[in-house]
Amino acid sequence: MNPIVLIHGFMDQSAVFNSMFLYLENQGYNVHAIDLTPCYGTADLKVLAQQVKEYIDKTFEKEEKVNLLGFSMGGLVTRYYLQKLGGVEKVDKYINVSAPNNGTIMAYLLPFLGIKQMRPQSDFLLDLNKDINESLSKVKCLFLWTPFDLMIFPPKSSIMKPFPVERIPVLTHKWMISDRRVLERVNKFLKEK
Template identity: 30%
Template sequence: MKQTLAIAAAAAAGVLLATQSSLPAQASTSSTFDSTSNPVLFVHGYTGDATNWNTMAGRFRTDGWPSSYLDQWSYDWRQSNATTAQQLSTEVDRLLTATGAARVDIVSHSMGGLSSRYYLKNLGGGSKVDAWVSLGGPNHGTDSANSCFDTSCTEMRIGSGFLAALNSGDETPGSPRYATWWSPCDTVINPDTSVSLSGATNTKTACLSHTGLFSDATVYAQTRDMINH
């Protein structure tokens, strides 16, 4: 009898262990990292740096993205966005070489959307980028840029020559998939309608601050699903 109970207990333990070991696979979805996922290049905004993305990059890692596929890139945010775009081009090539991937996904915050759009439109980036994301980007300018005077900041002013050229013709050129997220409570991007682009999937978020856009869990999940489609 004791031997029978021991055998039954061992069998039950084996079933439990098998169930526990299978949980991660069962919990995963088509939106998590797989063989078709691209490396992600994060582009911060004005006065930002690579650490802005710590929360979002951490969530990507939790969802299975290897650290080598998550590039929290930094640049001199005072320089022209056109200069940053040239440096971004070099970084994209470096990331593709390092990972062996064919294309990258770009996730940008605020002004980071301008240099990355310039790269797509003017520097051949369309063939190397699968999905492009703008979180609170001043894609048509913002009045908050009237109070700062770095070259990059003046380019964010409503009606600037930089934005006029960037938005001329097709706002979402080439084959990349474009998506934007904007918050009705973002006091940095004014007007709110500045973020949305013709030809992009434009999403209104909950009442989030400008910096809340890159730390919010819902925005993260939507961004992850969009780029990993």
């Protein structure tokens, strides 16, 4: 099984993945979770994506494939790594969980650069979304979202067609990485051929 790298979101650290980390370890996966710095929305998401690239390049053999999961802001950071920093050559499977793929109006609450990049129609998102089909075609993808998300608003902003998208009715944004249904779906996806 390929190792899996978990990338957290805004105001989080790798510890946010404790439930998922333990669940996946118990399923036999080699699990990694890194701390993006700074994680407060002040940094350009491109800079955080570079941190993901550096970690993966340093930690794994050049020819070794990994699986990647990005949660919330981490979903945009990981997409930038895949689409713009050559990550598609390194990643076999990609899971995007409750990310503001088409922006969130909650990003109007703070004036920081990384937060502004998460606003609907931001230059960052327009650039990232214009070639998504072509740039992610080499990777097996799964996008997960909940209709009850109040951080990603509207919640359907997480949906990225034509990729496989699944709605899991989890009651809060943060629970999307600890809810048993999500953990089981992630495991099932990782085990698919």
